[in-house]
Amino acid sequence: MRKEIEILPVKSLLKLVVFLLILSTIGLIVYEYSRYYIGPPNLEETSLPTELHPAVAEKKDQLISKAADIGINVVITQDFRSIEEQDALYEKGRTAEGNIVTHAKGGESYHNFGLAIDFALMSVNGQVIWDMNYDGNGNSKADWMEVVEIAKGLGFEWGGDWTQFKDYPHLQMDFGLSIWELQRGKRPPETE
CATH class of the missing domain: 1.20.5 (Single alpha-helices involved in coiled-coils or other helix-helix interfaces)
Structure with missing residues (x-):
C-alpha cells in the first residue's frame, strides 16, 4: 500500500x-x-579612557621587544586616539584632503577606547615605512608579516585579516567587547 x-x-x-x-x-x-x-549613546556622558589600556600597553612593549630580538624595528604610529582625532582622521578623503584611511567616526574605533595600535617599520636607513614586503633583517621573510605573527601570538587581532576594509597597520585587543558595548560604558578589566 x-x-x-x-x-x-x-x-x-x-x-x-x-x-x-x-x-x-x-x-x-x-x-x-x-x-x-x-x-548611539551620547559619548560625552560616558566615561571614556584617556590612554592605552594597561594590558594593551604591555603587549605593545612586548611586540616591540620581540620584533627587535629578530632584527625588526617596529614603530608605533598611533595608539590611543581621542574622539576629536578620530573624527579628523575620518574626514580625510571626504571633506578634508587626503585618502580615506578609516571608516570609523569618533567613538566607533577601538583606538578611542585605548584598545588598538597602528604600527610601521623602521628601515635600516632610519626611514619609517609601510612596505609589507620589506625584509630588513635579511631572513627571506617579510618583516611586516613577522610582526603580524608576533602580534597575533600576543593576542592582537590584525586589521589585515578583516574581510571588508583591510587595515594593514592596525592591531587591536577587544577583550570580547563590541564597539556597541564600549560606547555604553562597558570596559575590559585593568588586568588580563
Missing part, C-alpha cells in the same frame, strides 16, 4: 508566508527605530 505525503494546504502555506513577512517587517521596524531614534 502506498502512503501519500501530506502537503500543507495552499491556504495554510499562504498564512504561514504572510505571518513570516509580518514578523520580518516588525523586526526591521524595531531595528530601524532603535538605530535612528535611539541611536
Whole structure:
C-alpha cells in the first residue's frame, strides 16, 4: 500500500508566508527605530579612557621587544586616539584632503577606547615605512608579516585579516567587547 505525503494546504502555506513577512517587517521596524531614534549613546556622558589600556600597553612593549630580538624595528604610529582625532582622521578623503584611511567616526574605533595600535617599520636607513614586503633583517621573510605573527601570538587581532576594509597597520585587543558595548560604558578589566 502506498502512503501519500501530506502537503500543507495552499491556504495554510499562504498564512504561514504572510505571518513570516509580518514578523520580518516588525523586526526591521524595531531595528530601524532603535538605530535612528535611539541611536548611539551620547559619548560625552560616558566615561571614556584617556590612554592605552594597561594590558594593551604591555603587549605593545612586548611586540616591540620581540620584533627587535629578530632584527625588526617596529614603530608605533598611533595608539590611543581621542574622539576629536578620530573624527579628523575620518574626514580625510571626504571633506578634508587626503585618502580615506578609516571608516570609523569618533567613538566607533577601538583606538578611542585605548584598545588598538597602528604600527610601521623602521628601515635600516632610519626611514619609517609601510612596505609589507620589506625584509630588513635579511631572513627571506617579510618583516611586516613577522610582526603580524608576533602580534597575533600576543593576542592582537590584525586589521589585515578583516574581510571588508583591510587595515594593514592596525592591531587591536577587544577583550570580547563590541564597539556597541564600549560606547555604553562597558570596559575590559585593568588586568588580563
